[in-house]
Amino acid sequence: MSPDDWHLTEDVDDFLARAGDFLRSRTVPNMMQLTWAERVRLRGAASFGAQAPVFGRLERAGDILGTFFRLPNRGVGLGPLTPEQADTLAAHLSALGHSLPSVSADDATAAAFAESWQRHTGATPTVRTRLRLNRLGTLTPPDPFPAGRGRVVGERDREQLIRWCAGFAADVGEAVSIDADSWAGTRFADKRYTFWETPDGTPVSMAGLNPMVAGLSQVDPVYTPAPLRGHGYAAAVTVETSRAARADGATDVVLFTDATNATSNALYQRIGYVPVAEWTAYEFTYAAPV
Template sequence: MRPDDWHLTEDIDDFLARAGDFLRSRPSLHTMALTMTEKLRMLGTAGNGTPAAVFGWLEQAGEVRATFYRFPPAGLSVTCLTPEQADTLAAHLVSLGHSLPSVSADHHTATAFAEAWQRHTGATPTPRVRLHLHRLGTLTPPEPAPAGWGRLVGERDQEQLMRWCREFAADVGEAVTIDAASWAGTRFAEKRYMFWETPDGTPVSMAGVNPMAAGQVRVDPVYTPAHLRGRGYAGAVTAEVSRAALAAGATDVVLFTNAANPTSNALYQRIGYVPIADWATYDFTPTEPEAS
């Protein structure tokens, strides 16, 4: 395998023409790339190129074997790689002058790439987070369900929705501004949301879903204010958005959980989500230049 088996482009249409079938072949495992390319289409960037973005695919014997994307200054997101494939990608990116702050992928790929990046650049990889990727099997709504029902979030709910997205982002350590002026540019804007509300009409929890891509829908985010947790609201609203996704034609419904949170992992498994992969993010600390 050679580093030049990797091909790069800044054009989303070119990328999807080459790698779209590969991404659609494993919709659950390729959820991040499918969601991101769908978002670009919704924003109307398809066909105009995306100068800030870099897309890539590994092609051997006329067949795509892996892909990646990156939106500088964010890190690299890559599909499953062997250690050899990870090494050729690292070598190719270094030869083109790329610098990376991080990598996110399934655990084995992220680890292999982090080690390769360290070999080629001297940068020190540090684990940031471990996640579990789950796919919905048989939906089993919580029983008994908490009092209330799910309802779609509408325009009149926008202030509360943005407030809860801010609180969710703070909980998971995302540095993002979420207000009326910035909302359209955040990763939260393109989703559809549902509130779980109590019989008196008070919203107590929310869940969002990404637009369907290749029959795949990802649940994200799920949030309940701290003082309302432990009452079954998160499970109920997640089951409701999952049911709605299936009713809309989704063939794969997935979500990520923090591996360090046994409560949320157990919750989603009780309603039918099955772990299918471990995920990891590594941050890279560049080598300090030697003092002259």
Template sequence: MHPDAWHLTEDIDGFHARAGSFLRSRPVLHNTPLTVMEKWRTRPGAFEPGSVLFGRLESGDEVQAVFYRPPSRRLTLTPLSPERADALAAHLADSLGHTLAGVTADHDTATAFAEAWQRHTGATPTLRVRMHLYRLDTLTPPHPHPEGHGRIVGEQDHEHLMRWCRELAADLGESVTIDAGSWEGTRFAEKSYTFWQSPDNTPVSMAGVNPMVAGMVRVDPVYTPARLRGRGYAAAVTAEVSRAALAAGATELVLYTDAGNPTSNALYQRLGYRRVADWAPYDFAYAEPEAG
């Protein structure tokens, strides 16, 4: 595959016009590009023109794969063969230099690209975390079911929601500011949220969902404060948002898990989510230039 088969652009509308149908053709595997593109195209201020590099691989007149590189410099890729991953790495190394902070894709694609990037640039790739991608098969309500009920998070809950998002980010090791001033710029802002409440109306867990795109909804994030875990609240709120998404017309529900967390993986499987792919985010480190 020759590098000139990749078409690079900073024009989001032109990119979407050519690649949108391709992304919608596999909404489960393409869930992240779909939701990110939807946010950039529809949320005022979410996208800064010229800040993102898009690429599409065309064979004949058909799009075969796409990528985008946002200001974080982390490349997000749709599935590629090892040969195509190597060709892309060579092309980007020549055109961009050492300007990638990492890559995220399905495990095989991300690994192939990370190894190719190392060959072409000398960067050292490090796997940040092993992840699983799940797709809902048949929703199975949790049993036993904890007491309480779900409630849509409203404006009056915003401080509570931001506090839990800060706690979640800290648990995940993310360095991010989450307050009233920065909220709209965070990855949490475009989602809708549901609290699971105990019988006395105290929120005990939450789940978020991304806006529906191509019939697909991604559940993210799910969070229960540490002191309240192990009581079935996360299962209850996940089942609640899954049921609501299906009722709203979703045809595909997906979520990601940390492969190293057996508790969460078992929880989602009991609810009817089935693993469809492994996922891998790699970070790239570069040697410091020698002093002259």
């Protein structure tokens, strides 16, 4: 297999025209490509700054075998690839002069690409985070269910919403600035949010829902401020958000969890989420020029 089989483009419409059927036939493993392609399509590439997002497809004899995306100043997100396919991509990107800060994908793909990238560039890969991708099976509300109700977040909640998204980003180690000025350019801006409120109307937890793409909805983020944890609020707001996704017609509802957090993984499994894949992100460190 030749690196020339990889085709890169900054034209998201062209990428979707050529690889869209492939992605939609495998929505769960390719959810990140679908999500970011749709986000770029709706926002416009210019909204990401002077450097446009890049999308790529692996094509041979008219068949699509794999895909990836890269956002400005960020690493690559990969769909499932064999070690050989990951190596041809690493060779291709290296030959084009790309300097990648990171890679994220399912465990096997990410490990294969990280190894190949080190071989082609000398960069040292280090695991940044390990996630677990979960898919909703039979939705099972917690028992007992905490008192209160879910409420769709509105404009009057904007300040609290931004503050809680910033809290979530800090908790999971995302290097991103989230405030009123930067909000529109973050990945958090184009989601639909639900607050869980106590009976007196006090918000105590939140969950976001990405726009549905190809019948798939991703619950992200789920956040409860530290002093309010341990009361079942995260489970309650996730149930409300998952119900809303299914009511919208989603055939697949998914969410990521920290693979190392046994408490949160057990919580989501109790309400009906089933693990389907392990996910890893590697950071790359480059030797200083001599």
